[in-house]
Amino acid sequence: MLQVEDLMVHYNGAIALNGVNIKVEDGEFVGVVGPNGAGKTTLLRAISGVLTEVEPGKKEHPSLSGTITFDGKRIDKLRAWKIVKMGIVHCPERRRPFSEMSTLENLKMGAYLRKDKEGVKKDLKRVYELFPVLKERRNQMSQTLSGGEQQMLAIARALMSKPKLLLIDEPSLGLAPILKEKVLEIIKEIWRSGVTVLLVEQDVSITLAIANRIYILAHGRIATEGTKKELMKDRDVREIYLGL
Amino acid sequence: MITAYLKRAYSSFAAHVFDVPPRLLAFLLFVLHLVLPVAKPDPFIQLTVFDIFFLAAFAASWDLLVGRSGQISLGHALFFGIGGYTTGILSVNLGLAPWITIPLAVLVGVSASLLIGLPCSRVKGPYLALVTMALPLILVQLFKLDLLLPITGGEAGVGILLPIIPSAFFRMLGFGSRDAIRAVALATYYFALFLVFAASVILYKIANSKTGMVFVSILDDELASKACGINVTRYKLMALAISSLFAALIGAIRGHFATIVSPGRFLDLTVSFAPVMVAFLGGIGTIYGPLIGAYIYYTLDRFVLQKMTQIPFLAFTDWEHVRFLIFAVIVIVLVIKWPRGIARFVTDKLHDLEEARDLDERGKWIWKTYKKRKKKE
Numbered sequence: 001m002l003q004v005e006d007l008m009v010h011y012n013g014a015i016a017l018n019g020v021n022i023k024v025e026d027g028e029f030v031g032v033v034g035p036n037g038a039g040k041t042t043l044l045r046a047i048s049g050v051l052t053e054v055e056p057g058k059k060e061h062p063s064l065s066g067t068i069t070f071d072g073k074r075i076d077k078l079r080a081w082k083i084v085k086m087g088i089v090h091c092p093e094r095r096r097p098f099s100e101m102s103t104l105e106n107l108k109m110g111a112y113l114r115k116d117k118e119g120v121k122k123d124l125k126r127v128y129e130l131f132p133v134l135k136e137r138r139n140q141m142s143q144t145l146s147g148g149e150q151q152m153l154a155i156a157r158a159l160m161s162k163p164k165l166l167l168i169d170e171p172s173l174g175l176a177p178i179l180k181e182k183v184l185e186i187i188k189e190i191w192r193s194g195v196t197v198l199l200v201e202q203d204v205s206i207t208l209a210i211a212n213r214i215y216i217l218a219h220g221r222i223a224t225e226g227t228k229k230e231l232m233k234d235r236d237v238r239e240i241y242l243g244l
Numbered sequence: 245m246i247t248a249y250l251k252r253a254y255s256s257f258a259a260h261v262f263d264v265p266p267r268l269l270a271f272l273l274f275v276l277h278l279v280l281p282v283a284k285p286d287p288f289i290q291l292t293v294f295d296i297f298f299l300a301a302f303a304a305s306w307d308l309l310v311g312r313s314g315q316i317s318l319g320h321a322l323f324f325g326i327g328g329y330t331t332g333i334l335s336v337n338l339g340l341a342p343w344i345t346i347p348l349a350v351l352v353g354v355s356a357s358l359l360i361g362l363p364c365s366r367v368k369g370p371y372l373a374l375v376t377m378a379l380p381l382i383l384v385q386l387f388k389l390d391l392l393l394p395i396t397g398g399e400a401g402v403g404i405l406l407p408i409i410p411s412a413f414f415r416m417l418g419f420g421s422r423d424a425i426r427a428v429a430l431a432t433y434y435f436a437l438f439l440v441f442a443a444s445v446i447l448y449k450i451a452n453s454k455t456g457m458v459f460v461s462i463l464d465d466e467l468a469s470k471a472c473g474i475n476v477t478r479y480k481l482m483a484l485a486i487s488s489l490f491a492a493l494i495g496a497i498r499g500h501f502a503t504i505v506s507p508g509r510f511l512d513l514t515v516s517f518a519p520v521m522v523a524f525l526g527g528i529g530t531i532y533g534p535l536i537g538a539y540i541y542y543t544l545d546r547f548v549l550q551k552m553t554q555i556p557f558l559a560f561t562d563w564e565h566v567r568f569l570i571f572a573v574i575v576i577v578l579v580i581k582w583p584r585g586i587a588r589f590v591t592d593k594l595h596d597l598e599e600a601r602d603l604d605e606r607g608k609w610i611w612k613t614y615k616k617r618k619k620k621e
Contacts, residue, residue: 019515048470048471049470049471050471050553051466079475080470080471080473080476081470081473081475081476082472084472085473089471089473090471091471092467092468092471096465096467096468096471097465098460098461098465098468099464099465100460100463101457101460101461101464101466105457108457109457109458109461109469109472109474110472112458112472112473112474113472113473158470158471161472175284184391198556228279
């Protein structure tokens with residue numbers, strides 16, 4: 001489904017990703033783990049095409065080489081909105097809800113590209129079933145939601161775009177352990193309903209528990225990959241990268 | 245069926261306007277305009293009210309761009325001036341009717357905005373603000389060139405523009421020449437009122453449509469908007485084009501009313517800063533706020549500050565500049581105290597009160613159930 005080959009990303013000459021190869025098959029749940037600064041967020045941004053977005057106040061000029069293909073088509077030169085149209089939806093790090101809007105308006109923005117009103121209504125219902133809190137808070141400004149609710153909102157907003165492949169960036173960031181598990185449980189449920197998921201996480205134990213296959217990213221390279229069993233077998237990997 | 249439709253229209257209007265005090269205030273100010281000619285006020289007030297009209301609509305167009313889509317323009321006089329000058333030059337030099345020159349002026353204004361927007365909307369930062377601020381000043385200098393002087397009139401400007409509503413029209417209807425002049429003044433007044441109201445309503449509708457929500461999302465978080473599949477560049481350009489369309493339209497019509505288009509009234513820095521001040525006073529991002537802001541601005545300006553010149557000690561020769569200094573201080577204080585303007589301040593306060601009441605009720609409910617449970621135990 002998704003194939004990333006030899007992906008290199010530089011920020012003003014500093015290498016963030018150095019020849020990354022990743023493959024995600026249809027219906028898989030793939031996790032990417034790695035320490036701070038390994039390039040996890042950069043990888044997701046490169047796939048979803050928002051890499052060229054320059055953060056306010058930062059003077060980064062990222063440059064990208066290598067190929068990214070989705071369903072047999074090259075997407076690494078496409079603009080972000082075209083990639084969303086193809087079915088890759090990015091749920092960004094630190095949630096990033098539209099703070100001036102209510103919860104419902106946020107969800108509607110997620111369905112911005114869709115023309116089928118019936119489908120949107122149905123998906124809204126489904127999202128409310130997955131996250132009952134959001135239904136309760138549908139008219140509340142999203143900046144007044146708690147951290148966990150904002151994370152749920154971000155995932156729900158991504159779901160409203162009807163993704164084939166969902167990219168989730170650090171959903172556990174800043175959440176209490178109970179909430180963490182709850183959010184990841186819901187992500188698993190989304191995967192079960194037929195959405196392919198590529199999850200990026202710092203929390204290794206949780207990712208190991210739910211992903212089919214895991215890549216370990218370190219210093220901009222893929223250190224190793226495999227299922228939970230395969231990774232746990234290798235003592236070096238376990239001690240160096242997973243700290244287990 | 246018609247009554248049912250009217251009823252529905254009225255209830256939606258009431259829900260939109262009557263429940264929010266600043267909106268109600270803006271609406272009442274508009275109604276005041278509607279009945280003002282009946283009261284036959286003195287010409288000075290009438291002229292001031294006229295200026296308020298134009299400034300309010302001009303600032304509303306600025307507000308859609310800056311308050312809603314977050315692209316800062318510090319030189320909206322550019323589009324206003326292009327509108328005025330295009331219609332002026334065509335009207336005076338070629339003698340074309342306003343009905344032809346005004347749409348052409350709008351067209352030129354929108355094309356100019358797209359030319360500027362194409363490079364500027366792809367980058368983040370103060371570039372659009374800088375470009376829009378510099379261009380009107382460059383235009384003024386260009387208009388003073390010997391080559392262009394016969395067409396643009398340099399410092400003196402272009403005049404005299406044809407009136408939108410010619411008095412010949414009323415004379416044809418059988419008015420006497422004095423009555424015709426009065427009728428023209430009245431027709432002009434209501435035409436301007438209609439124009440400003442229509443422009444404000446259209447801008448308000450756009451700001452609250454799906455497109456308007458997309459503008460807000462870009463202002464809020466560009467990356468998240470991109471992740472939602474929004475073509476950010478296109479929407480930024482669209483906001484700029486819509487805003488410049490209204491600015492040019494209002495500039496063109498202002499030109500016909502003033503009969504002279506000059507750099508001081510159409511391209512000066514003060515023309516660029518007036519909508520900024522008015523929007524900040526009234527409430528940024530509200531679209532209707534600038535009407536309230538324009539009232540405050542002109543009341544202060546015409547009835548307080550200009551009266552101050554009559555005090556011997558304060559009689560400056562270049563009062564214009566001192567006046568702007570005073571306004572600059574007022575705006576700075578406002579930005580610190582009420583950063584979202586007066587209209588937003590009121591609505592935010594009301595919202596906070598509502599939320600506090602909700603919390604209070606929830607707290608009471610928790611306390612009650614807690615007590616009940618304790619009793620049971």
